[in-house]
Amino acid sequence: MFVLSGYDAFLGFLLISAAVPVLALVSNKVLSPRSQAGERQLTYESGMEPIGGAWIQFNIRYYMFALVFVIFDVETVFLYPWAVAFHTLGLLAFIEALIFIAILVVALAYAWRKGALEWS
Amino acid sequence: MVPALADLTPLISAAVTPGVVSPGLDLESSFSAALEGFGFTPAAAHLLWLPLPMLLVLVAAVVGVLVTVWLERKISAAVQQRIGPEYAGALGVLQPIADGLKLLVKEDVIPAKADGLLFTLGPILVVVPVILSWLVVPFGQHLLISNVGVGIFLWISLSSIQPIGLLMSGYSSNNKYSLLGGLRAAAQSISYEIPLALAVLAIVMMSNSLSTVDIVDQQNGAGILSWNIWRQPVGFLIFWICALAECERLPFDLPEAEEELVAGYQTEYAGMKFALFYLGSYINLVLSALLVSVLYLGGWGFPVPVEWLASALGLSPDAPLVQVITGSVGIVMTVLKAYALVFIAILLRWTTPRVRIDQLLDLGWKFLLPIALVNLLVTAGLKLAFPAFFGG
Numbered sequence: 347m348f349v350l351s352g353y354d355a356f357l358g359f360l361l362i363s364a365a366v367p368v369l370a371l372v373s374n375k376v377l378s379p380r381s382q383a384g385e386r387q388l389t390y391e392s393g394m395e396p397i398g399g400a401w402i403q404f405n406i407r408y409y410m411f412a413l414v415f416v417i418f419d420v421e422t423v424f425l426y427p428w429a430v431a432f433h434t435l436g437l438l439a440f441i442e443a444l445i446f447i448a449i450l451v452v453a454l455a456y457a458w459r460k461g462a463l464e465w466s
Numbered sequence: 467m468v469p470a471l472a473d474l475t476p477l478i479s480a481a482v483t484p485g486v487v488s489p490g491l492d493l494e495s496s497f498s499a500a501l502e503g504f505g506f507t508p509a510a511a512h513l514l515w516l517p518l519p520m521l522l523v524l525v526a527a528v529v530g531v532l533v534t535v536w537l538e539r540k541i542s543a544a545v546q547q548r549i550g551p552e553y554a555g556a557l558g559v560l561q562p563i564a565d566g567l568k569l570l571v572k573e574d575v576i577p578a579k580a581d582g583l584l585f586t587l588g589p590i591l592v593v594v595p596v597i598l599s600w601l602v603v604p605f606g607q608h609l610l611i612s613n614v615g616v617g618i619f620l621w622i623s624l625s626s627i628q629p630i631g632l633l634m635s636g637y638s639s640n641n642k643y644s645l646l647g648g649l650r651a652a653a654q655s656i657s658y659e660i661p662l663a664l665a666v667l668a669i670v671m672m673s674n675s676l677s678t679v680d681i682v683d684q685q686n687g688a689g690i691l692s693w694n695i696w697r698q699p700v701g702f703l704i705f706w707i708c709a710l711a712e713c714e715r716l717p718f719d720l721p722e723a724e725e726e727l728v729a730g731y732q733t734e735y736a737g738m739k740f741a742l743f744y745l746g747s748y749i750n751l752v753l754s755a756l757l758v759s760v761l762y763l764g765g766w767g768f769p770v771p772v773e774w775l776a777s778a779l780g781l782s783p784d785a786p787l788v789q790v791i792t793g794s795v796g797i798v799m800t801v802l803k804a805y806a807l808v809f810i811a812i813l814l815r816w817t818t819p820r821v822r823i824d825q826l827l828d829l830g831w832k833f834l835l836p837i838a839l840v841n842l843l844v845t846a847g848l849k850l851a852f853p854a855f856f857g858g
Binding site (some may be wrong): 347353354355356358360362363364366367368370373374375377378379380381386387388389390391392396397400401402404405407408411412414415418420422425426427430432433436437438440443444447451454458463464465466 | 516517522523524546567570571572573574575576577578579580586589590593594597598600601611612614619620626637639640641642643645646649652653657659660663664667670671674676677712728733734737738739741742823824826827831832835836839842843846848849850853857
């Protein structure tokens, strides 16, 4: 149960912080004027009639960065327990982490070389 | 991840060394003791106590935002040699409240072509994790909502929910500017999250704990000299740059670059939903500044340890009066350090040009990420070589 000590406050604060936007939006709904007439609901496009929708294909680059992100985010998650326990683990853990990071640096170099980190 | 964290918690508890620092104010135990005197059970006293610090922190966060908005307007005016707001209250201090009230009574427009549900959910998903992260911000030894075991890691995981909300609002608006803004916001957040997490990792390694309270305790042995900024100067810079990027502040405000994208993912938003974005971004700025002061600038620590001052004056650090003074000084110090950083962020916003998206991504992936990895390994090596200076 030690793992869960203090998390009752987390749950409580989650409810309170979720109540903030809900209350704000509800009070806005009650207080604000309502008129759903015509032009108002048109999509903004610098004053022109919007040409087509925006649910279109977009640059593949965003996916590349998302993929590289997943690799390194998982890496940092794995490194957190290592860092917390580092003072009891000593030199061997340092060398292990060095190897682990070296493998990921190779991955970064590969992605870099292949142009996954280039914008244009 | 879950088993890893479960394995890790005994280590955290083992790492909490009995500090040299005095326990300081513990309002919860005083409150519980008082209630139990009236015949409440400890569980009931705990339940009655729980909402108090939460509401207090929520109010503090909102007041912090109002002050920051006012500071932003006044400082930007000073930078541009204008006067800025001056009619609403003395020096215009009531201006942010007037802005908020105006947004509260504005009409809420959902574009006909937008996806109504996601359009509403977007700003909520942006603002909730940011408020929730205040759970782990300590203003004193016991002056925080909850000293959860995963501490700073909770903030890192919560901060990765925000890009989902931004992407959601950008995509659901069905507007070309919003789509581009949302995509940019997501790409930027994820690019800078990794160096940020690695910079925090070096701090965690030095403190042997994820708890924000332990991180501050570890820095306050010798006042200003033992603050983490001296041992982690590179980490401090990485963290600060990444924090600015996560908050979408200039020079990294590409997602809402007004010359290119009108207002980015906020283009279609009006009324309270726009206000939620606004609130979220300012709460995030104040939160980031508070966390920089917690992680690198000694949190609630006074430049000269308060225990030294108390003993120099011949007072016991456990005397009630000294504890109240220490607690108040701690809160003032935390807020003061955070607002010094907010001031720097505001000045940066009004004096630096915006970077291009390729420069932004290059800086994140090709500069900050390798540097952060090297910083982490150097910290680990130094900790092995000089354990006394790097947290044992």
